[in-house]
Every structure is written in C-alpha cells, then in structure tokens.
Amino acid sequence: MSQEQEDPIRYGDLFEVSGELASKPVAPHDAELMETAEKTAFGETQLGGTATVMRAAANLNVRDGLLDREINDDPTKVSVAQGVSITQTDVPGRRIFSESVDGQVVGQYVQSMPTQEAAVGIVQNPNTIGEALEATVQSAGAKPVDQGDAAAIQAAEARATGCTSKVTC
Secondary structure, three states: OOOOOOOOOEHHHHOOOOHHHHHOEOOHHHHHHHHHHHHHHHOOOOOOOHHHHHHHHHHHHHHOOOOOHHHHHOHHHOOOOOOEEEEEEEEOOEEEEEEEEOOEEEEEEEEEOOOOOOOOOEEEOOOOHHHHHHHHHHHHOOOOOOHHHHHHHHHHHHHHHOOOOOOOO
16 A cells, blocks of 8 residues: 655655755646647657656646645646746757756756767667766766756666655665
8 A cells, every 4th residue: 555645746856956946846737838848849758758757746746635726726826937948959969958947957868960870869868877977978078067967867866776755765
C-alpha cells in the first residue's frame, strides 16, 4: 500500500533550481506550458523529458489533493511568473536546447549538427550518469558548467538510484 504525500511535489524536488521557484508546487498548467514549448521546438513532447516529468508530478499533486482548490481553479495563482521557454545555442558540431522554467534551466537536449555526415539526432536527458557527464563536457567547451548541466546529471542520478528527492537521498 502506497503512502500518500503530505506536501505537493515542488520544482526543487525535481530540478536543480533555487529561490521562489524551488518552493512552488508543480501544477498542471505549468506542465501544459512545457508540453506546448516542446511540441513547438521539437514537433512532439520529448519521451521522458522535462514536460513528461512535470506532467507526472502535476498529476500526482492533483490526484493526492495537494494543490489548493483556488490554485486548481486559477492556474495563475501557482504558474511560474516568467513561464517556460526553450532556447537554442549552436556550438561547433552541436545544437543545445535548454528548457527553462521561470528563467532557470531545468533540462537540456543535445543535437549533433550535420557536418559532412547526416545528423545523429536528439540525445535527450541522458540515461546514465556517464552519458550526462559526456554531454556536459561536449556542451561546456570553454564555459563553466551551468545549472542545466547539473540538472541533466542530477536527472541521470535520480534514474540510476530511483531517488527523486534531493532531501531524502
């Protein structure tokens, strides 16, 4: 028998974010915004990607009755102030897509760019810690590792350990 949560799943439970965003519960409207952004950027929602994670958390929050009725009726009460966005950065041989919520990076996808050969395709949220580290090295170049890199590594760790909460692991 599963034990119901007492608190809603918050952005800080899922992603390496800080400030007010970390304490905000993930709501259905926010997941819808990310799904729309992914469909616009990639043509479809990314399987196992940021929107999928947000949708699962929002569904659990709703199922367990952890969002205030007022929030459920008025999505602007909990939705992120700056919304969601997906930006694209081109570096030699790669295109990096960064997904942000309220201005903070929560996911990255790396796409090989065609040189003289065909593009390899999108590598989304690496499945292993090694793949996440490799993607970080490839996307970092001469720049320091940022929140998006850390989020990709954290997501791989969560999949590897089965632990989704930074607090209890």
